[in-house]
Amino acid sequence: MGHQTRHQTRPGDEVRLRPPRHRVERRAVAWWTTQASVFALPLPIVFAVLYLFIPPARTWFGWCLVATLVPGLLYMAVMPAWRYRVHRWETTGEAVYAASGWLWQRWRVVPLSRVQTVDMLRGPIQQMYGLSGVTVTTASAAGAVKIKGLDRRTATDLVEHLTQYTQATPGDAT
Amino acid sequence: MTQQTAVDRPVDADPAEPWQRLNARLILVQLSILAAPAASFAGTLLITGGTLNLQALITLGSLLITACVITGISLMRFLTTRYRITGDRIELRSGLLFRSHRSIRLDRIRGVDLTANPVHRVFGLTSVRIGTGDQTSSSRRLSLDGVSKAQGAELRQRLLSRRDAVTGHPSDDDDHTIADLDWAWIRYAPLTIWGVGGVLLGVGTVYRTLHEMRIDPLELGFVKGIEHRYGSVPLWFGVLVTVVILVVIGAVGSTATFTEGWYGYRLEREDGGTLRVLRGLLVTRSVTIEEQRLRGVELGETMLLRWAGGARLNAVASGLGDRDENRKRRMLTPPVPRAEALRVAADVLGESQSPTSAAELTPHPRSALRRRVNRALTATVLISAVPALLGALLWTPLLYVAAACAVVLLPVTLALAHDAYRTLGHGLHGRYLVTRYGTFSHRTVALQREGIIGIGVSRSLFQRRSGLLTLTATTAAGDHKYKVRDVTVTDGLALAEKAVPGLLAPFLEPAGAGSYGGAAASGGAGGAGGGSHGGPIGHGFAGRARSSGHGGHRRRR
Numbered sequence: 001m002g003h004q005t006r007h008q009t010r011p012g013d014e015v016r017l018r019p020p021r022h023r024v025e026r027r028a029v030a031w032w033t034t035q036a037s038v039f040a041l042p043l044p045i046v047f048a049v050l051y052l053f054i055p056p057a058r059t060w061f062g063w064c065l066v067a068t069l070v071p072g073l074l075y076m077a078v079m080p081a082w083r084y085r086v087h088r089w090e091t092t093g094e095a096v097y098a099a100s101g102w103l104w105q106r107w108r109v110v111p112l113s114r115v116q117t118v119d120m121l122r123g124p125i126q127q128m129y130g131l132s133g134v135t136v137t138t139a140s141a142a143g144a145v146k147i148k149g150l151d152r153r154t155a156t157d158l159v160e161h162l163t164q165y166t167q168a169t170p171g172d173a174t
Numbered sequence: 175m176t177q178q179t180a181v182d183r184p185v186d187a188d189p190a191e192p193w194q195r196l197n198a199r200l201i202l203v204q205l206s207i208l209a210a211p212a213a214s215f216a217g218t219l220l221i222t223g224g225t226l227n228l229q230a231l232i233t234l235g236s237l238l239i240t241a242c243v244i245t246g247i248s249l250m251r252f253l254t255t256r257y258r259i260t261g262d263r264i265e266l267r268s269g270l271l272f273r274s275h276r277s278i279r280l281d282r283i284r285g286v287d288l289t290a291n292p293v294h295r296v297f298g299l300t301s302v303r304i305g306t307g308d309q310t311s312s313s314r315r316l317s318l319d320g321v322s323k324a325q326g327a328e329l330r331q332r333l334l335s336r337r338d339a340v341t342g343h344p345s346d347d348d349d350h351t352i353a354d355l356d357w358a359w360i361r362y363a364p365l366t367i368w369g370v371g372g373v374l375l376g377v378g379t380v381y382r383t384l385h386e387m388r389i390d391p392l393e394l395g396f397v398k399g400i401e402h403r404y405g406s407v408p409l410w411f412g413v414l415v416t417v418v419i420l421v422v423i424g425a426v427g428s429t430a431t432f433t434e435g436w437y438g439y440r441l442e443r444e445d446g447g448t449l450r451v452l453r454g455l456l457v458t459r460s461v462t463i464e465e466q467r468l469r470g471v472e473l474g475e476t477m478l479l480r481w482a483g484g485a486r487l488n489a490v491a492s493g494l495g496d497r498d499e500n501r502k503r504r505m506l507t508p509p510v511p512r513a514e515a516l517r518v519a520a521d522v523l524g525e526s527q528s529p530t531s532a533a534e535l536t537p538h539p540r541s542a543l544r545r546r547v548n549r550a551l552t553a554t555v556l557i558s559a560v561p562a563l564l565g566a567l568l569w570t571p572l573l574y575v576a577a578a579c580a581v582v583l584l585p586v587t588l589a590l591a592h593d594a595y596r597t598l599g600h601g602l603h604g605r606y607l608v609t610r611y612g613t614f615s616h617r618t619v620a621l622q623r624e625g626i627i628g629i630g631v632s633r634s635l636f637q638r639r640s641g642l643l644t645l646t647a648t649t650a651a652g653d654h655k656y657k658v659r660d661v662t663v664t665d666g667l668a669l670a671e672k673a674v675p676g677l678l679a680p681f682l683e684p685a686g687a688g689s690y691g692g693a694a695a696s697g698g699a700g701g702a703g704g705g706s707h708g709g710p711i712g713h714g715f716a717g718r719a720r721s722s723g724h725g726g727h728r729r730r731r
Binding site: 015016095107108 | 492631632634653667676681683685
């Protein structure tokens with residue numbers, strides 16, 4: 001399909017989701033990198049130690065080291081920057097709108113009238129970078145909107161804003 | 175903001191209503207738990223011919239102790255549990271060390287289920303489970319495990335009629351049956367795959383149990399005999415016989431399961447706007463679904479069932495409990511002829527025609543087919559690669575196996591891919607959003623649009639390259655999310671906007687220059703990041719007005 005059909009249809013016919021208005025904090029990149037390193041580095045480190053201390057099996061461990069280190073470093077280099085380009089959020093008087101992911105990207109819209117709870121949470125690594133996450137849940141177990149990597153102040157304000165709006169509107173369609 | 179939970183603080187209630195207990199016969203039921211370890215002890219004695227090794231003794235001993243503890247706890251529960259209905263609440267007291275006194279407002283009650291397992295039924299007992307709208311914690315649900323049958327039925331009647339009085343439902347006294355068991359439906363029973371799976375599961379469990387006791391089932395006499403006979407016939411014959419035996423046992427098993435589960439099946443509409451499903455031979459079940467909580471239906475057609483023209487119908491309703499419970503309780507019909515399932519669907523939803531068949535479903539774009547064909551090819555290659563790799567490294571004849579694998583699998587997977595593509599469809603019909611999908615099992619879901627409480631869009635790397643998206647409608651009912659897979663961006667967003675008008679509109683823009691996937695990067699819409707705090711919140715959120723006006727001018731360095 002792609003370009004051919006797109007150019008043939010009249011403009012205005014086709015729509016797409018525009019990105020939400022606000023980016024997350026620049027610091028989130030560092031946070032994601034740290035998080036990625038927690039997953040990606042332990043295995044190569046183990047192989048590196050084995051490589052150093054067991055000379056007879058050096059070729060084996062050398063290859064293992066390369067095979068685990070290269071994808072790990074690639075992941076650490078690519079994922080955070082890519083996420084930073086995608087992760088965005090926005091609220092209006094009627095809805096919360098957020099985008100997340102990198103290879104798999106997702107956009108979520110939840111009307112404020114359906115919001116049940118608004119939580120703020122900070123994991124240990126997020127705290128290191130002074131970041132916070134906000135989770136907005138609805139009566140649907142699958143419907144939570146998670147906005148991560150916000151500044152603490154921004155997150156607090158966001159929670160306040162959402163709480164204000166959602167308190168006013170009853171009914172959650174259970 | 176947070177939903178007021180169904181469990182509130184107790185209030186001073188009408189003192190005239192006496193507290194009631196569970197039935198004393200419950201003690202006998204609880205003691206019957208001891209039957210299991212006793213039976214396995216006896217069974218072990220029989221199999222081993224009276225000799226016991228230490229391992230078996232330890233296993234049996236620990237079983238016995240566990241059973242004793244369970245019985246003790248259950249007895250304590252019986253002794254301490256009391257309940258009563260007062261005014262607009264039901265109150266429940268239980269516990270000795272951890273006392274709990276809970277009261278639930280009757281208008282919070284979503285349904286009252288009666289379940290009786292065979293042991294219960296021997297003693298004329300039943301369990302009452304009172305469902306509330308609270309789905310988050312199963313510990314919060316109220317259940318009275320072990321009241322007499324008459325007591326249970328009366329309690330259910332009282333709870334529901336009182337609730338209707340409290341909530342002011344019309345009580346129009348026209349209980350009518352929507353569907354009744356037709357024994358001709360039993361022809362569909364062998365087509366449900368559970369039979370074969372159940373047999374394998376049973377064999378596996380027996381094997382593991384014996385293995386735990388250090389008894390190798392493969393060394394037992396009659397197993398040896400079978401093994402010996404297998405050795406004396408050609409391999410293909412052995413395989414054929416095994417398959418036939420499995421299929422026969424599976425068919426018998428699923429027919430038995432059908433009979434147990436659906437004996438005495440009746441779906442009825444009761445006064446006060448509830449649907450009630452009654453069924454079961456050994457375990458009798460009675461599931462109540464409030465029509466107000468019914469958000470739609472799901473028509474399920476597994477492959478074999480579909481070929482025989484059958485289908486089953488599930489309710490998409492909230493308040494049926496967590497995932498597992500929902501799966502057990504949502505069933506509205508057994509496997510029945512498709513037309514019957516559609517008739518029931520229409521009746522249950524109060525429509526003239528089931529939206530699952532009345533809706534004109536829009537087929538999905540060809541690129542959705544391409545994705546499915548790619549998956550078919552990938553699956554074929556991956557499966558054939560195993561013998562091919564082994565053949566190349568170890569034993570050359572395996573290469574023929576690999577080739578045969580590919581030749582056989584390719585048409586099958588391609589047929590499945592085309593079938594999956596043809597199944598894809600979406601549409602709107604009146605109050606309903608209808609979506610159809612599935613490879614082995616086709617599902618058609620009709621979901622009430624007012625039940626949708628959120629919209630999600632997800633796109634994988636490949637979907638972004640082929641201009642597709644997967645739309646997710648989240649809801650409080652049923653599976654909590656229903657997907658429309660692989661639609662074009664424009665179609666998907668238009669569908670979402672039509673299903674829930676106004677929700678997505680502020681976030682849409684005409685597709686102009688720039689690729690969709692990279693939009694987040696190219697847009698550079700004013701960053702919330704850094705310095706200016708308090709900025710993003712509370713400043714001009716009239717999304718619609720500004721939706722096209724954002725540019726890259728506030729981009730951070």
